[in-house]
Amino acid sequence: MKIFNILIVCFITIQLSAQIAPDIFYVQFTDKANSPYSLNNPEAFLSQRAIERRQKQQIQYEENDLPVNPAYLQGVAQTGATLLFPTKWLNGVTVNLTDPSILNQINSLPYVVSVRQLSNHSQGKIYKVKDYFANEYIQRELPQLKLNPRSGSYDYGNGYIQINQINGIPLHEAGFRGQGMVIAVIDAGFVDADTHIAFDSLRNEGRLLGVKDFVHPGGNVYTESSHGTSVLSTMAANVSGQLIGTAPKASYYLLRSEYVYYEQLVEEFNWASAAEYADSLGVDVINSSLGYIDFDYPQWTHSYEDMDGQTCPATKAANVAASKGILVVNSAGNSGSSNTFPYMGAPADGEGVFSIGAVTSSGTRASFSSIGPTSDGRIKPDVMAMGQQTALANGNNNFTYGSGTSFSSPVIAGMSACLWQSRPTFTSFEIREAIRMSADKAANPDNFYGYGIPDYTFAGSLLASIDIGQQQEKLLVRITPNPFVQVDKVELLTFEKINVSILDVKGSKVRSLSGLLPSHPDLLRQTLNNLKAGFYVLELRTESAKQVLKIVKTLQ
Template sequence: MTIFSIAMKKAILLLWLTLSAAAFAQQDAWVYFTDKPNADTYLANPLTMLSQRSLDRRTAQNIPLDLKDVPVSQDYINTVASQSGVTVYAKSKWLNAVHVRGEIADIQALTQLPFVASVDFADNAIDNGNRPAPNRPAAFQQKFETLADFPYGTSQSQINMLNGQQLHQQDYTGNGKVIAVLDAGFPGVDVLDAFARLRANGHILGGYDFVARSSNFYTSNGHGTAVLSTMGGYVEDQLVGTAPDADYYLFITESNTDENPLEESLWVEAAEEADRLGVDIITTSLGYFHFVNPNYNYNYDDMNGTTAFITRGADIAFSRGIIVVASAGNSGASATDPHIGVPADGINVLAVGAVDADEVRAAFSSLGPSYDGRVKPDVSAQGQQTIIADSNGAIIAANGTSFSGPIIAGMTACLWQVFPDKTNAQIVGLIRQYADRFSSPDTFYGYGIPDFGAAMNSQLGIGNTSKEMFTVYPNPAGGQLYIRNNGTAMPSDLILYNAMGQQVVTLHFETDTTPVNLQQLPKGVYFYSITAGNNVTSGKILKQ
């Protein structure tokens, strides 16, 4: 599949190489304000700032309103916009700031306005900061550049890998939860068969193109279409998303003709709108490390959870009661910058790496930890040969943490549906706790691959889980697997599936310990389902 933004952005890079330094005379900067003059009025009338659903989410999690919820003063914005040589492109109430572009002197002159607290240039050298001047142009390793054609397949492995089918079997499919997708475009979502179920059930609540300032969000780059399909897509026997019954808002924040810090500001603006609308989860498969102007580039030491504008916005979103899921990035094979980008470095952001169907880390998946030593990525899911729907309606396989991220976001919605009274922090904690490397996280997988079924069962107090009714061992297994009956005095049936969802072993057993011959099976990850009476339990094993 061809993504036109690759060619466009490379063309911009070639153009940059032919221009002099004067081409970057127009600088980007954030202008921070001192206060919010009408704060008391807004706080006394919260429905002028936030929807009832947003207020209900706050109440449910005991999160009080504060000054960050109050809009930026429009008088301040108008005054800045009226200054010579300065253009305002975005605003943020959470950070009480606007994103501007202009000549250095004109932007610096804004500090003379009585309500301007400070100015922060995207080029840190102008602020006499510590970020060294980069010596290389932008590499444009966008999250969505790794899409690749692949033959027809099934999406079952990407759900079963997370034991997500257990939630779906109990009718936890994201119903009642709202997900905001912040991406590069959503062409075809309004007409393609893969999204007919979403449309028929009214699950697409709206959206906005923040780049073009347009209400038409069914446009631009098809990357967002593919991302949405991993959660909300439905094509029988081909593709089932992880949250097919969740509600969705679709926001375009990524430009297809430029790579600029303005995209960070648009992302934060969209996240604030998601908060206003009462969204539960934000998922984003965008990330930033390099820009067209290399003076704006980040370094690894900026991946500390507190530096980037977008990262600070993401953490504020979490403080409002929202779960923020971000793809870790696709630069893991880079010799120069293999680490996660922003906002995946956020302290409270659930950053997701990529594995293949055999649960082996994808070589492109960006590495942790954050610069300050926190576990990143947080968890991992299938991002290699992931089954998606593209903007032409084709069901194909594609590569990228762009897809492992929303797969986790969808399952997160399902888990939160099970436990609506839990806070965002508690849900994220469960996801990490029931990942398979929780006791020994690393820089490749983070805490590992979550088991959403186990997380659900543990909180519901279900005693008849596979770990108690049956012991399946050894795991990893060689040529022989054993099922030990832990006191279940009833006939039982085993079905073993491969990563493509095909049944490869079926076995009826009644003995205390039953051998299962795996000699003829190739190496890889397999999923088992054991039925004992009315109890159906499942898990996964690795055949070596």
Template structure:
């Protein structure tokens, strides 16, 4: 009997040991042959909203949109591996096996191009996760409307968009993070459940686990900056939007599998018809240093994560990402996927608009402006899992400030493409004409961005010439055909204040002088005459 028990214990220990030593790989397929889906029937693998987005912005369906071949997945299962998640954009699957010798066999299969290790069991975590959350606790404040969240919204003029009624209604935001502890019970999210604004929650790390487990605090804080609302106590940047909650990040370790989880989460967001992705995550260093990236990899095309982010953008979504908190570390640079050409990387400023010392530096390694913009990421008001409004630091918190307001900006004109929205936000930055490697294009003005969009849409330059642009001390307006009739010419700053005005009657050329003392930034010239109204976007050097 003792021998029998000893054998059973040995067997159980062996099974436990095998599980502990299971490894995870990404298996890449050579093609999508033998596919049960076809591009002629996209409704079988994309939501109606996702199809409408492609139609609206003339985005052609491609093989990228097709799910991976179920024939290939079934073949892998028969080899004895466990399939965790397929990825259509990367055309492969995350698999798990403790039989590492099997990988050699898999590598030789005709429809498999590569099997790459992306996770293995470690004795302990070496990379500090989410160093952007040194929180000082405050009790809830009853300050009017925004409570403690006023500064983070007001520094980028988001409150002015809100006053115009743009608070994210009709927009759909995916939050890719580490889980969303107590979001199902906390006061600031009650309105989301009452109004059916949370459309789903998927765990790509531990499928089927409780995504609202209180162990996950980072995603809760990030979501609150956008979605949180307690009347007269707290208000996020897009409280009326709908949200999709996606867990890609594993608190227990730092391995490349999290990049693959991220891409698969973004695929899911696309299929669901999401407009904006917020990702307060980033990668460059791993528990196993052999996986580490170098600064040269921050070129917008080399990392797994940025490839997924760029594909997400190509499908019509706006991708907003934290720039990183490496500013005071040896690395100091942005981290992926914030290096993407079409990813809006958000650095962090303090409430006084000075850049936070921890905010990562640009440019991308290929010389592009990064971060794109900066928003408040220091002493941000956030929801804690204990139902208190607290404070936190990090670009993880500047990113959702910008992402929520980007959704509100897009709400003002839903005919804009994601590229046009991104351009407007960059152009509204206070350093747009002279970007640098800390602020990027500067601190955006979301209300001004909406005004700029209006200027672009109403502009008619056929018979008018406005120069120089950018201007410094003078601005000239010439009517190329007939002279201007009785007209009023007004220069506004981005908040709508009049900075200069002229009346004319029958002149062909009008000059504004004495503009030297105007602050650098964006201005709008409005010309009203009998034949119409003209608006121009101008830059002051």
């Protein structure tokens, strides 16, 4: 299966004099000036659910929320180019061209910065590339259960081990199985997902909310590849005694962005368009078991330097998606055994992306699981889940198991949706940080395991303790920003002296200030800025009041 190979940031420059076959190009626009859309009227371009997600997380509208200027799109279309998918976050559009003279016309438009080639079918020759997930495989026989698959009201079948490993069963038993949460699955195809018995309840209960093909516009996503079907099953399967996924009661959108038969730059832009679409629908979680490093043509291939969290097109889009309040979960990749490039690919390198590596059922890192750090020194992956002999569904109503970070990622995505369902007042960033801080290597993260294997019951307890504190609080301090790399401003909103305690996720006191005067907010600001990156609880007490505040310090 030939999917998930990354793109080069240095896009190929168009040779205007060259003859071209029906190939895809990206048109970059200058701005969004004179747009008929307004940030004061988001209902014109976002669903009510997308608006509510932003409101809940206090996310402001930005220019990148505005659609691409329709006048610019019309101008490009009038040259004879076939419009494919606009991307408002990157401010451009992918187009199909067959006539070389059209390139000159597009480049001459005053609002066009550049035109770049994203696919090449004219040479007739495809280079053999290293598959980003070359170590991925799906077994045909069912594995033997190693643990009792029954827990409470659920008979998990072969799904028990992977859910129990991250201590997710108590969440399900408490009734949090994804109800009301919406997950978008961006993948290569969903063969048999429309008929497989694993998804009977998903279809019958109306929780399969929609599908869209960003590879073949208007096409059928239930063709070409069953990879997305297997990925979906680790979350959505709901067959007692066979397979229960991590979010069996969530709702889903199925989005295809990946070409099965070749690896070309256009796939990163397809990914961006799919993520934008998911945002506009108001999804809570994106699972992407895709990644980009190598392409069929070497001039597009990414370097390690590109893995800096801000260069690759898919990474840029993933970071924007995260900034809109979506929990973006992505496979770390299967390059860990490589002697030349064992690192994660895009968009797993993104600062806002929850990157997931793979472990065995015993908790040992799978040898193929891609590693960090990013080229700018950040720890990756974020956390680990079972990605070797993961229980899943395959085509033709089969249940089996497979290996690859493609399958550890949705294990985390689905369970994270359940955790968020249980604590809906928290932001996507806070949910991610609680999961990281619950993991078994949180005290000493590294670039092989990241923060380790999370404990979702513990993550829920962390969030619950903060919730209780917030219910009792009186506002004594305002910290800007939060989350923060460095605190810019601390406002002390009392005339009394304040006793301050800073607790880590284990409840241990890491810093304290006694008798802090309201006239000395910079002392608290400096104390916060000297913390290591992590998730903390800030307790403030005066003689008449107290406040408990969650704070998060990030690496960058």
